[in-house]
Amino acid sequence: MADRLTVSAALLWISCALLASVHGHGMALDPIARGSRWRCNPSALPNYTDNELFCGGFQVQWGTHNGKCGVCGDNYGDARPRLHELGGPFGPGDIVRQYVRGSVIEARIRLTANHRGYFYFDLCNLDVGGAEDEACFSQYPLSLADGSRNWVLPSTAVGEYRINLKLPDSLTCSHCIFRWTYVAGNNWGYCEDGSGRLGCGPQETFKTCSDVRIVASNDINPSFAYCTKAV
Template identity: 50%
Template sequence: MRNLILVRLTAYSIVGHSLGHSLVVGQKFKMKYLIVFALLAVVPIVWGHGMVMDPVNRASRWRFNNSAPANWDDNQLYCGSYGTQWVLHNGKCGMCGDSYSLAPPRPHEIGGKYGEGVIVKSYRSGATIPVVARIVANHNGYFEFHLCNLDRFGMETEECYSSSQLLFASGSNQQAIGSQLGDHNLSIRLPAGVTCKHCVLRWSYTAGNIWGNCPDGTSKPGCGPQETYKTCSDITITA
């Protein structure tokens, strides 16, 4: 009975945020949530929390500017929930961490409640820049960064973000976070020759605490679908 109660509570924490936005009636919907419940019965899941604080992301800008709309859950941009992302939407996520269920522009995208497009930092083209990612609950995994040049693409799209994955100072396009809590002081490289009046720096945090199947046929935490966080920061890059 204790395990059943735990499963039910955990399941509601996963899918609860999305139900108010996308209630679907029918057997297909019920089956998807039965799958979530079954997975939770055998997979212990504890959610991480995090966001980029420098350059400050759209959801957290209110912490430094009281004229910005406040998002008190700015460390929970996790694609709606694990269940919303992977069971309902086959891994899809809003561009800046919102649930894919929401109609665009989603709250943290340009045109949404928090997507006001206010430039928070200016950098030089080709520079290696400091970035601070704050992790409130660490569940292993890794960070990635992408750059969307709105001057070039005209609008915020996944195509825009995927056109430019940034490298860390080490030369890798991913950085494992280890077991560190709190602020992670990172160094990432901006592409040489790229300038923009308005670019968006997107941080992605893929956790690594959920047990799944690995490409080599084994199973362990960190393999298969994982909880994902995303935040977006509006910046300028000069020559």
Template identity: 45%
Template sequence: MDDLLNHQVELLLGGYTNQWVKNGGKCGVCGDPWNAKVPRAHEYGGTFGQGVIVRQYTVGSVITIRVELTASHFGYFTFSVCPEYKNVTQECLDKNILKNTRSQDGLVYSDIRFYPRDGSKVYEMKYKLPKMQCSHCVLQWRYIAGNNWGMCPNGTEQVGCGPQEEFRACADIAIGKLSEEAPITTTSTTVTEGIPESEETYSPISAIVIAVVSFLLVSLIFFLLYFHYYQIGGRIKNWIKPPEDNQEFAPQPPPRVKRSQNRIDL
């Protein structure tokens, strides 16, 4: 079971038709179809519901949640917690909905909803945990889409109203003190979405040191290249230079001798 891989990354409750036509809108709390065999695959006791606690938090803390959205269907995210990990119900989850601590530009602030408006990407959110303590509880992610045409509460019709597709996923966490019998791990599980990760820290001193060392290395490389090619250039110049004459003195023209004129008088 430890090496079991979970390739079911959609978790869309069996699809729109299965959710709304066959099951009347009912859903498995962790993304499985409502009409699946109990225990469902992603719930406690199911194939992938192994009860491994992946994070421990303090009561009422603000946590970072990241969700990778591979296909945007508009709509919104919500997050909630239930301490009854062996028998999680949607009613229990709805009593402990996490609070959204960040507003979104251009959108009316919602204290529970996050609207993914930037297409497919990794969304990072800040949510506040409820003031409750549990040694083993279930964190639920819900993504209620908004790209289907339907009837609005005021009687009009438009995209985003009426029944919509829905996606869900769960992670096992602890809030407060862990119980001794609860399984603990330091590695992430195969839960597809919504597992918070620790934030990275930034050190300006380290960045300066790296920049200086990089500059010195680049300068040294350029100097060696210049020295190398300068020496080769000098050698090539000497090779193509025409040979010089080895004579010490330039040749001198022979001395001019005045020709004598002899006359014979008869």
């Protein structure tokens, strides 16, 4: 019996290790993320691995940096500005979308590998002297149209997902950063109640940043368009 338990425990550990090494993949297409702008505008610097902004990978994020991630999905250990931050190669700050304050907007996310889990979204307002950091993003957590915070993946299918989000009623900005975060749920771990199951404990994390403008309804520019082709 003891040998059987030992073998079972070993198999469970191997399974967890394998799960931790398998990467999900995804990108934000609307508003288009900094590293994905080349997909809709040929003037943008191409990043052919724009679906891999997973904080350097599970082992780097959790084994080396104790869960920390660059604010826009880069390896936390990289020197700032990191690749996808303002001032980095993929972060020139080009505004890609404009929205009306208080409106319900549709975010479009493409997953090329689905590892369960959930999405959430935040805004950082740079107009008020804010820095591109976690403190700035924490000021404007976005709610889904139904008022909830997290959008749980309804299936394990790859492809595009569309999520309705409510913008703050009082926020306008000439430069805000829209951030998508994807917390996967494909790893086995211990839950807060002490039990263990898939989706608990440390998980692979994705983050992307998009540069947007939020205006009052009478300030909307109907001719504004960053993308020159559909994605």
